[in-house]
Amino acid sequence: METQKKKILILTADAGFGHRSASLAIQSAIEELFPARYQISLVNPLDNKKAPFFIKESQSEYDKWVRDVPELYKFGYDLSDSPIPVTILETILVVSLFEVINDVIEEHEPDIIINTYPLYQAPFVAVRSLHRLNIPMVTIVTDLATVHQIWFNDKVDWLVVPTEIVRNEAIEAGVKPANICVIGIPVNPRIFQLTESKQELRKSLGWNSDLTTILAVGSKRVEHFKVNLDILNHSGFPFQLTVVTGKDQRLYNELKEVDWHHETHLYEFVDQMPEFMHASDLLITKAGGLIVTEALASGLPMILIDVIPGQESGNAKFVKDGNAGFWTKNPNEFIQVLGHLFFNEKECLRQTTENAKNIGKPSSALKIAELIIHQLETSEFIFSPKVDFIHMIEDILVKNQIQWKKKT
Structure with a gap:
């Protein structure tokens, strides 16, 4: 009897070209190093019909904002790039994308999630906490030096960064050094x-x-x-x-x-x-x-x-x-x-x-693929969220009338 393949879910977005290109590079690298061994799905959660219009449209509006009003874009970027605004933003993302991320996980039932877009981290952590899911997430940062703090979620399991500069920024934002890997941005193998x-x-x-x-x-x-x-x-x-x-x-x-x-x-x-x-x-x-x-x-x-x-x-x-x-x-x-x-x-x-x-780091995608498979095959992942964190997520969802149910 053929052994069931483990499932790898790659989350991407279409705000610019970088997130999807990085996702495709990782997929290609895994398929090249481990041909036909894993079931890989590449998904943009914002294609889900439940995705709020203002977040879904932010992908296409990204071009317009950065081209037509760059200084206003920079003002918003700088204003949100600090701990208190990031906390507020993460709360908004949990409310807005909880059902979307929950649907994606239920549909694909992944053994591990690879994430190339920072807005998915907070809602994923919320879904995983409430449903007690033992699914690890590896987040891949796709900028070389100046990185928005929304990338640095301390409850994500591994953070892959391109440079020591970004590693230091992540540590300063509260990510544990042991959870950070300096490899590079994945490029086509x-x-x-x-x-x-x-x-x-x-x-x-x-x-x-x-x-x-x-x-x-x-x-x-x-x-x-x-x-x-x-x-x-x-x-x-x-x-x-x-x-x-x-x-x-x-x-x-x-x-x-x-x-x-x-x-x-x-x-x-x-x-x-x-x-x-x-x-x-x-x-x-x-x-x-x-x-x-x-x-x-x-x-x-x-x-x-x-x-x-x-x-x-x-x-x-x-x-x-x-x-x-x-x-x-x-x-x-x-x-x-x-x-x-x-x-x-x-x-x-x-x-x-x-x-x-x-x-340059030409082999970055291959090294990231090796990291992902190593963690998938050798790490026994058990997620144990704190009770007060679970209660906080429950309170946010109830107050905003977001439907969720615990898995039994």
């Missing part, structure tokens, strides 16, 4: 596995194999993207340009009408980003945690042209402090940095590339 040279990859992609290659990745979220592409187009430096517009069809169509003065390759969307990064010499993009991590894992230096106030500021600072790239705030700074990179036979570009390789 193909980044680690590619062995072809840049020239071989460029040839396979239909690019010029000998030209210095600039990869520009942007969409409606990236400020100054078109302006900086125009600067590249008229710069006169010797390179070919590859542009990916991140499913932004309008931008893609506009760029197809441009009279390009360099050899240029346009893509609306690609599923070969590891190959694109390894084939390139320089990345131009925004300071999202996932794309920055992928670039560093690929040894690809970058010019960051758009930084969301709050969490992305830390990503940009991490890259800058590691001398693995540049943060330009306007087109004048962009053209100056470009000149430095191509000056003196591109010596600055070569050194920045070496620095990116030194701080």
